[in-house]
Amino acid sequence: MAVPEEAEIHEVFKLFDQEGSGIKIKEIGTVMRSLGLAAPEAQLREFVAEAAKKDSNHVQFSDFMGYVRRAQTMEADKSVDVAKEMQGMKNGIGHFFDKLSHKQIRENPPDMVKIADIKHLLSSVGEKMAEEEIEEMAREIRNSCRIQDGRVSFDDFVKMLQA
Template sequence: MADEREREEILVAEYHKKIKDAFEVFDHETNNTVDVREIGTIIRSLGCCPSEGELQDLIAEVEEEEPTGYIRYEKFLPVMTSVLLERRYRPVPEDVLLRAFEVLDSAKRGFMMVSDDVPFLSLPGEPFSQEEMEEMLSAAIDPESNAIHYKDYITMMVIDEH
């Protein structure tokens, strides 16, 4: 029992350090606050992938009663610690991503041309903003062939949890 409690305390301390380090990157005025628009980036840098709706719920949970546009570290820390301990908003596993790309790659070529892929990115669901689309494509496209070699792209996207 004591070993389990000790392990959890160590895990919590590790999470606190990761959260503080991630938060400090965006605490430009070193006053323990960050712009609310940076919270999604911070959360994702900690290996969580909430939907936009889930992100808005998290922001509402850590925001002040009267929103100021800034999030305080003291309010963010316990909420984010809980998220990490509960392993909420885990990324999609690599095999699921691979199957999704394989469905889109009906010719089973192992790659997709940008012109093949773009229509699927605008289907119903959580749409990409233009900025997200450009960022994703700049990371995914092989500039020589103008193709997305999806197995390589998936390997680059997947978070190693070990």
């Protein structure tokens, strides 16, 4: 989802602020989610605690905008971290296939690797990946590599990892 502009944020805020006195503190998370922001529960609790110090019941738009910007910054930072983790993982898998597994995993035809073996490695070797991450990698493989009988072209796989 695209980053919401201040005008869009204000429109959504007004939908929840029917009386013009601000949104209820307990609705901070709901309003953020309606904007497409997925602030973690810990961060939402922090926002609620800060808002409660100013007013026990409501949050004004200017304060809410501050919370939105902080949530957006956190999401952007998380995206950068995930990208770095994915690149590290790709490098590690490429190294593993290049150095360790030629005889163990590669089968006839010799330039193809079973997708199931790749998934097994991702879930059991080194830092284990979550099922979601494994499926995301499998989708990327299916979208970027030649596949035949459940096997992926080893050369295509290596190129994908190096991209």
